[in-house]
Amino acid sequence: xxxxxxxxxxxxxxxxxxxxxxxxxxxxxxxxxxxxxxxxxxxxxxxxxxxxxxxxxxxxxxxxxxxxxxxxxxxxxxxxxxxxxxxxxxxxxxxxxxxxxxxxxxxxxxxxxxxxxxxxxxxxxxxxxxxxxxxxxxxxxxxxxxxxxxxxxxxxxxxxxxxxxxxxxxxxxxxxxxxxxxxxxxxxxxxxxxxxxxxxxxxxxxxxxxxxxxxxxxxxxxxxxxxxxxxxxxxxxxxxxxxxxxxxxxxxxxxxxxxxxxxxxxxxxxxxxxxxxxxxxxxxxxxxxxxxxxxxxxxxxxxxxxxxxxxxxxxxxxxxxxxxxxxxxxxxxxxxxxxxxxxxxxxxxxxxxxxxxxxxxxxxxxxxxxxxxxxxxxxxxxxxxxxxxxxxxxxxxxxxxxxxxxxxxxxxxxxxxxxxxx
Amino acid sequence: xxxxxxxxxxxxxxxxxxxxxxxxxxxxxxxxxxxxxxxxxxxxxxxxxxxxxxxxxxxxxxxxxxxxxxxxxxxxxxxxxxxxxxxxxxxxxxxxxxxxxxxxxxxxxxxxxxxxxxxxxxxxxxxxxxxxxxxxxxxxxxxxxxxxxxxxxxxxxxxxxxxxxxxxxxxxxxxxxxxxxxxxxxxxxxxxxxxxxxxxxxxxxxxxxxxxxxxxxxxxxxxxxxxxxxxxxxxxxxxxxxxxxxxxxxxxxxxxxxxxxxxxxxxxxxxxxxxxxxxxxxxxxxxxxxxxxxxxxxxxxxxxxxxxxxxxxxxxxxxxxxxxxxxxxxxxxxxxxxxxxxxxxxxxxxxxxxxxxxxxxxxxxxxxxxxxxxxxxxxxxxxxxxxxxxxxxxxxxxxxxxxxxxxxxxxxxxxxx
Amino acid sequence: xxxxxxxxxxxxxxxxxxxxxxxxxxxxxxxxxxxxxxxxxxxxxxxxxxxxxxxxxxxxxxxxxxxxxxxxxxxxxxxxx
Numbered sequence: 026x027x028x029x030x031x032x033x034x035x036x037x038x039x040x041x042x043x044x045x046x047x048x049x050x051x052x053x054x055x056x057x058x059x060x061x062x063x064x065x066x067x068x069x070x071x072x073x074x075x076x077x078x079x080x081x082x083x084x085x086x087x088x089x090x091x092x093x094x095x096x097x098x099x100x101x102x103x104x105x106x107x108x109x110x111x112x113x114x115x116x117x118x119x120x121x122x123x124x125x126x127x128x129x130x131x132x133x134x135x136x137x138x139x140x141x142x143x144x145x146x147x148x149x150x151x152x153x154x155x156x157x158x159x160x161x162x163x164x165x166x167x168x169x170x171x172x173x174x175x176x177x178x179x180x181x182x183x184x185x186x187x188x189x190x191x192x193x194x195x196x197x198x199x200x201x202x203x204x205x206x207x208x209x210x211x212x213x214x215x216x217x218x219x220x221x222x223x224x225x226x227x228x229x230x231x232x233x234x235x236x237x238x239x240x241x242x243x244x245x246x247x248x249x250x251x252x253x254x255x256x257x258x259x260x261x262x263x264x265x266x267x268x269x270x271x272x273x274x275x276x277x278x279x280x281x282x283x284x285x286x287x288x289x290x291x292x293x294x295x296x297x298x299x300x301x302x303x304x305x306x307x308x309x310x311x312x313x314x315x316x317x318x319x320x321x322x323x324x325x326x327x328x329x330x331x332x333x334x335x336x337x338x339x340x341x342x343x344x345x346x347x348x349x350x351x352x353x354x355x356x357x358x359x360x361x362x363x364x365x366x367x368x369x370x371x372x373x374x375x376x377x378x379x380x381x382x383x384x385x386x387x388x389x390x391x392x393x394x395x396x397x398x399x400x401x402x403x404x405x406x407x408x409x410x411x412x413x414x415x416x417x418x419x420x421x422x423x424x425x426x427x428x429x430x431x432x433x434x435x436x437x438x439x440x441x442x443x444x445x446x447x
Numbered sequence: 448x449x450x451x452x453x454x455x456x457x458x459x460x461x462x463x464x465x466x467x468x469x470x471x472x473x474x475x476x477x478x479x480x481x482x483x484x485x486x487x488x489x490x491x492x493x494x495x496x497x498x499x500x501x502x503x504x505x506x507x508x509x510x511x512x513x514x515x516x517x518x519x520x521x522x523x524x525x526x527x528x529x530x531x532x533x534x535x536x537x538x539x540x541x542x543x544x545x546x547x548x549x550x551x552x553x554x555x556x557x558x559x560x561x562x563x564x565x566x567x568x569x570x571x572x573x574x575x576x577x578x579x580x581x582x583x584x585x586x587x588x589x590x591x592x593x594x595x596x597x598x599x600x601x602x603x604x605x606x607x608x609x610x611x612x613x614x615x616x617x618x619x620x621x622x623x624x625x626x627x628x629x630x631x632x633x634x635x636x637x638x639x640x641x642x643x644x645x646x647x648x649x650x651x652x653x654x655x656x657x658x659x660x661x662x663x664x665x666x667x668x669x670x671x672x673x674x675x676x677x678x679x680x681x682x683x684x685x686x687x688x689x690x691x692x693x694x695x696x697x698x699x700x701x702x703x704x705x706x707x708x709x710x711x712x713x714x715x716x717x718x719x720x721x722x723x724x725x726x727x728x729x730x731x732x733x734x735x736x737x738x739x740x741x742x743x744x745x746x747x748x749x750x751x752x753x754x755x756x757x758x759x760x761x762x763x764x765x766x767x768x769x770x771x772x773x774x775x776x777x778x779x780x781x782x783x784x785x786x787x788x789x790x791x792x793x794x795x796x797x798x799x800x801x802x803x804x805x806x807x808x809x810x811x812x813x814x815x816x817x818x819x820x821x822x823x824x825x826x827x828x829x830x831x832x833x834x835x836x837x838x839x840x841x842x843x844x845x846x847x848x849x850x851x852x853x854x855x856x857x858x859x860x861x862x863x864x
Numbered sequence: 865x866x867x868x869x870x871x872x873x874x875x876x877x878x879x880x881x882x883x884x885x886x887x888x889x890x891x892x893x894x895x896x897x898x899x900x901x902x903x904x905x906x907x908x909x910x911x912x913x914x915x916x917x918x919x920x921x922x923x924x925x926x927x928x929x930x931x932x933x934x935x936x937x938x939x940x941x942x943x944x945x
Contacts, residue, residue, distance in 0.1 A: 091939065358886065410908050
């Protein structure tokens with residue numbers, strides 16, 4: 026590869042950083058530019074909803090370690106606004122253009138905002154995605170609000186609510202679904218985790234929905250639910266999931282929509298006709314790709330380890346040192362909820378049964394194994410991380426479900442449950 | 448050479464100085480059935496991948512101790528009433544390295560709760576002082592035995608102080624610990640003579656610990672035994688007397704029989720690699736990496752036994768249900784597919800996931816102590832021994848194949864700085 | 865060409881630590897090695913200091929090498945990674 030070649034990485038998050046490192050490690054010796062919308066070097070997001078909110082560390086301390094040399098051109102604080110594949114340039118929001126020979130798309134996601142923009146701008150209403158969001162929310166929590174309202178019972182919602190309890194703050198979590206985490210884990214396991222949080226003092230309102238947020242003098246004072254109930258709260262955290270940052274690709278002729286930018290099995294992005302563009306790869310939250318472990322189903326995963334692994338894959342691809350196999354790492358993630366750790370391997374989507382295969386939900390520590398059509402498809406560990414790798418292997422190899430044979434600490438004759446996906 | 452003899456060769460005392468070539472032969476079949484005189488045989492896992500996988504497989508049980516069976520005395524009262532009762536108690540209150548969850552987890556959590564940061568940090572500082580004192584005693588010597596003069600007394604003093612065993616009682620533990628450590632050697636478990644000796648030893652040390660626990664209840668001190676005897680964990684776990692006796696015996700035996708080998712193997716390895724000894728002398732902060740490499744290269748615990756609760760397909764073979772299993776940690780540590788040039792001692796290896804402390808639920812409780820003690824000992828030896836030379840290489844070894852290490856390590860020196 | 869200094873943060877020079885919490889299995893070896901910078905809450909929730917001061921590099925190094933699953937990554941601006 027010629028030393029005069031130019032690589033541009035759009036997105037200065039975890040995936041962008043690890044992709045850039047992989048490019049270099051795989052021998053790319055040309056110029057390397059990393060574009061970031063925020064004015065920060067790549068930082069680690071998981072601590073934001075935990076350590077930073079807890080006040081254990083300042084937001085700026087989350088900057089990631091990296092192995093890049095000083096010759097990287099960091100373009101921070103100006104997001105990419107357009108892509109011209111014919112000219113081979115990325116256009117920045119300030120109008121400048123960056124020519125590329127190799128392009129890595131790693132623009133990630135942003136927090137889904139509260140649907141009513143006026144209410145969303147009330148003082149005391151927060152989303153949590155970036156480092157500045159975390160710093161602002163931390164400040165609000167530190168001031169000792171009367172009550173914190175968390176809207177949305179997904180992982181971020183659970184983390185924020187449990188963290189508020191660790192800080193001794195009254196907290197109400199409103200979730201329209203039947204339980205916490207019902208969309209990802211199903212209502213059966215979601216109920217177990219909900220019970221743990223309720224036991225630690227979270228006021229949990231599942232099957233309920235916030236209709237509007239009321240302000241006084243520009244400050245949030247209460248929330249009104251669709252069932253007519255009111256929640257007095259001066260801080261609200263909107264935890265309604267994420268939106269993928271693909272708007273800047275409009276007009277670039279790529280197969281991209283709010284669900285992500287499509288990639289082929291190798292990792293190259295696809296154009297609108299379904300042809301791969303061998304100069305462009307995508308990685309991380311924004312990349313939608315056919316997962317070989319799940320019959321080629323197209324998925325976009327918002328997982329830390331996925332961002333790392335797929336970015337490393339894409340970096341090698343762009344450096345001309347393509348990995349031997351299509352990218353297909355087993356999806357894994359973790360969530361620290363107060364002092365509770367939930368981890369998972371695999372994807373639960375489509376599960377038709379779930380079993381507790383280790384421990385006991387009543388004790389707060391267990392493994393749930395999900396099956397579909399007689400195969401293991403996902404495992405979730407609650408404060409039982411050392412049992413997860415063995416279960417992850419069952420998932421990775423599509424082992425028969427339910428698992429047969431005796432095991433330590435396994436309930437006799439594993440009982441199967443409806444997982445409770447709506 | 449037939450496959451069936453390799454495990455016997457591992458156990459063969461003649462191979463104690465260097466079992467690694469046998470491990471290499473075993474690794475040619477990652478999991479193999481070894482003849483042990485029984486119909487079922489013993490299954491041996493010898494590669495890093497298979498050991499790591501089996502360590503975390505819930506179908507593997509640590510409950511490998513055969514049921515207690517004390518020797519008969521001829522006295523009918525004893526044999527018909529006391530013996531079955533004592534056997535039953537022994538089985539019910541086995542030490543937790545031989546137990547599975549959930550019982551294992553509860554007992555271990557109680558120990559971990561008392562094995563606090565503060566206590567371990569206090570012992571870290573204490574280790575430096577103990578090492579300094581032990582070496583000062585030998586200041587004018589022209590020869591030391593690294594085992595008797597340092598590697599044995601250091602961990603023994605640390606574990607006794609940590610548990611609150613009075614200094615004057617320390618010598619009692621030497622014989623007890625050596626005897627009970629045979630429980631980790633697979634053949635000893637089924638040798639009636641050794642089992643009878645172990646029962647008597649267990650009674651003796653158990654009687655001692657029972658008295659000491661009573662004393663700790665009457666006069667609690669700031670030590671682990673007082674903590675375990677008087678306080679529950681935040682989750683409400685508090686051991687009964689029998690579990691507490693068994694657990695403290697386990698900790699004290701482990702404290703006597705393992706770290707000694709880490710330190711001794713460490714000095715032996717450094718004397719065989721004088722360049723590394725010199726580098727450690729120049730830069731004591733090489734110690735942490737060097738110790739991890741030691742735990743890979745010469746682990747104090749060479750293997751552990753397990754039992755299968757279900758048939759397990761692994762590495763092209765099926766281990767049947769109910770099989771005896773040996774996880775050859777020290778062989779996995781020399782697996783060339785994970786550690787390039789595995790027989791080379793190289794502290795600069797990166798990302799070393801060695802198996803020296805085992806793994807998963809049964810990961811060595813005392814690992815942090817072992818690291819601090821080894822760091823204190825090896826950095827001081829590197830700094831203070833003047834012109835150290837091995838007197839015998841290989842040195843004489845102790846009996847154990849599982850807990851493996853030199854009996855003595857005589858080193859000629861020009862003095863101690 | 866801009867420099868990699870993070871002008872916006874004002875973060876002091878020192879160490880950068882990140883832990884792959886997917887790998888972490890709460891063996892707590894880092895907590896014993898560097899108790900001021902790592903701690904476990906509950907059964908297995910690891911909390912750590914991502915930006916320890918440079919004078920703590922020895923304990924951080926002890927923590928890094930002791931991790932049984934090698935989940936700790938350290939960048940030392942004073943010494944190179």
